[in-house]
Every structure is written in structure tokens, then in C-alpha cells.
Amino acid sequence: MGTFQIEGGHQLKGEITPQGAKNEALQILCAVLLTPDKVTISNIPDIRDVNKLIEILRNLGVKIQKLDKGTYTFKSDDLNLDYLESERFKKEGSGLRGSIMIVGPLLARFGKGYIPRPGGDKIGRRRLDTHFEGFINLGAKFRYNKEERFYGVEAPEGLTGTYMLLDEASVTGTANIVMAAVLAKGTTTIYNAACEPYLQQLCKMLNRMGAKISGIGSNLLSIEGVDALGGCEHRVLPDMIEIGSWIGLAAMTKSEITIKNVSWENLGIIPNTFRKLGITVEKSGDDIYIPAHKDGYQIESYIDGSFMTIADAPWPGFTPDLLSIVLVVATQARGEVMVHQKMFESRLFFVDKLIDMGAKIILCDPHRATIIGHDFKSTLKATTMVSPDIRAGISLLIAALSAKGTSTIHNIEQIDRGYENIDERLRAIGAKIIRVQA
């Protein structure tokens, strides 16, 4: 278990460039399985989850070449499908959430797809029904081995397009079904589709490969099946969750930070949500400029004067992956806010650690926390903590950077899952953080 030691209380200053988006990269990497031709992808983040998925692709027989930092070519012309039934795959496939998205492309191209129960954050129930109901709708046969927690779908005769109304707008579920439908016979219509920029990027990439997808960016996708897909080039967008994390970090440490090349048009409601906390988020070309909040930041209230709530929702709503950051930033705001995490039932428990550090938070129930900000009149106290999941981890790190004294965060592998080289990048803007090897 790796550890960070963080000396808090220092203002940071400078520029930070976001990495490529983790959740987009996981989808895009799975899409390389849909064609025997070469696919070139750039801006792939060098993070644990992505590297694990690249390893799975390699073990599946995908020929992978690294051209440059973040740029790889993939060629899936001679796959080793036996790997899917190996003990090794059972271990490697369950190491991350994103591995679930190899099933759709494999089913579409080879008539079968298998996956052990995927990993990812332990933040509540993470069911896969939407994925498999989608495949079944397309004509696949489904089986599940309860003992081994191993899922399988098969369609030796191929898939057939149909209309489907998803039971929820699942992000990875929509990506999986889209990747299966692009090679199905006939037209598939997916209503209540997720439409995060991750998915928009995936659909645009698939169209460049020869797919016929319309409705991109909406919750109604239409996919006219084609016989085969070819190669393409694709660049992963900057990671909007990292961008939100840096906005929170700047405000909470009263630092002046420029976040470079953020792709503003793909940030949706994120900048405005931080503005509701009173944070100045300035657009400067394609950068975000956050001035030092010397006088703190004041949480807005609603027009009628009632209490602000920040809640998650499928895109274009506010992503659940930034609620933990909103929560930690609110601990030093002027005013009160309720954070309502609707999607996941175990994602707010980390507030205990913030309370230990001196934050004023009431956990109303597993989904809702009320935060009363200190307005910097009292700083958080340094402590020792364990990172329970990726976003709680970064939130605790932000808390530690703002706290008085030296904090220790264990289990930083959770943070490394999604943040590239975070200690070095934070040191470059003045943070006092060191990585202590396990």
C-alpha cells in the first residue's frame, strides 16, 4: 500500500495541464477490438486503470505499439480468444470497471464475450443489468456463473438491431451496447442512452471507423449496422473530472492556478456548479483561470433564499464523480450547502475523515450530507487517513493540502487509478507532497 505525506497550508501557484480523460480512454481502448485495422489513439493517460486495460488487450493478442507519451497504435487482427476463458483473465478482468466494455465489441465481432465481475470503486451497488439486457435485446444468449461471478454472452449467428429503452442511462452500459450494435444486422435505437462527452467521443470515433450512428449527444441514439469497421485516429479529451478537481484544489488552498487547454465546450455544467460555491472560474481562451480566493468564497442560495443543494444526475447533469470534491471545497466556504449523491449509496462515508479534521458536516443519510463552511476562520487539522475510493482520495488530498501540519494518506493506489503522476504535477505548482513507497 503506497502512501503520500503532505505538508499542508501552502499556497500553490502556476499552470497545470489536465491528462486525457480516464473514462473516455477506457471506452476508446475497448473499441479497438472492433476492427482488424490499425487504430491510433493519442492523449491516453498514464494511469493504473488504463494501463491495466492495455495489458488485457495485449493478452488478448492486440498488437500494441507506443509511438510517444500517450500515443499508441492498436491492431486487433489476430486475437487470442482462449485468453477469455483463462484463470489469468478472471484475475485481470476483475481489476477495473472499464474492462466490462470489451464484451460488446467481442460479441459483435466474434459472437462471444466473457467477463468476470469487474472491479472499480466500492461506492455502492454497481449492477450490470443494463449491459446484459441490451445484449439480450440484440439477440445474444446470456449466462452467469454465480460461484465464479463470471458473465458470458454468445451470439454465433450474429446480432440483430432492435429498439430498446434502457432501464437507466448507464455510462459504460450505453458504450457497451453501442459497440455491439455497430456491427449488428439492421438498425438499433437506444432510448435513455447516456450521453456524457465520453460517449460522444466514442460515437464520433466509431463513425470515423465507418459506423452509422446518429443522435450523438442526445439520449436517443440510432445505429445502422454495418458489415465491418476500419481503422482511424482518435484523440482523447482532457479529463473533466481532473479539471474539476483542480478547480476545487485552487479554491481550497487559496491558490492562483491556470488549468490549460480544458476543452470548455465539453465541460457542460461543471464550471457553473463550482461558481455556485462562490468560486471564480474564468474563461481565458481554452484555459480556466482561478484567481487566489484571498477573501474566501460565498455559497449562493436559491432566488427565494433557500438552501443550496448540489446533486448528481446523468449528463448534462452534474457528474457524481465531482461531488466528493464539491463537498470538501464547501468545508471552507462561507455558507451552507447540501450535497446529494443520488447515484451511489456508499460514496459519502469518507466525510468521517473530514469531520475528524475539523470540518462541520452532518451526514444526513448515506446519500446526503450538509456542510457548514468555516470561511477559513478555522483550518482543517492534519491527520492520517486511508483513501477509500478514487474521488474520496483526491478530496482527502485536497483537504490535506489545505490543512495545518503534515497529513498521511494510505492506499494511494486508489488515487493513482485516475490521476497521472499526481505528486510530481502538484510539486511543480508548489505543493509539499512526497510519495512513500510501500
Ligand SMILES: CC(=O)N[C@H]1[C@@H](OP(=O)(O)OP(=O)(O)OC[C@H]2O[C@@H](n3ccc(=O)[nH]c3=O)[C@H](O)[C@@H]2O)O[C@H](CO)[C@@H](O)[C@@H]1O
Ligand atoms: C469507468 C467509468 O466510466 N466509470 C463511470 C461510469 O460508471 P458506470 O458506467 O459503472 O456507472 P453507471 O452509469 O452504470 O451507473 C452509476 C450508478 O448510478 C446509478 N444510476 C445511473 C443512471 C441513472 O439514470 N440513475 C442512477 O441511479 C446506477 O444504478 C449506478 O449505481 O459512470 C458513473 C456515473 O456517471 C461514474 O461514476 C463512473 O466514474
Ligand SMILES: C=C(OP(=O)(O)O)C(=O)O
Ligand atoms: C467511480 C469512478 O471510477 P470507476 O467507475 O472506474 O470505479 C470514478 O472515476 O470516479
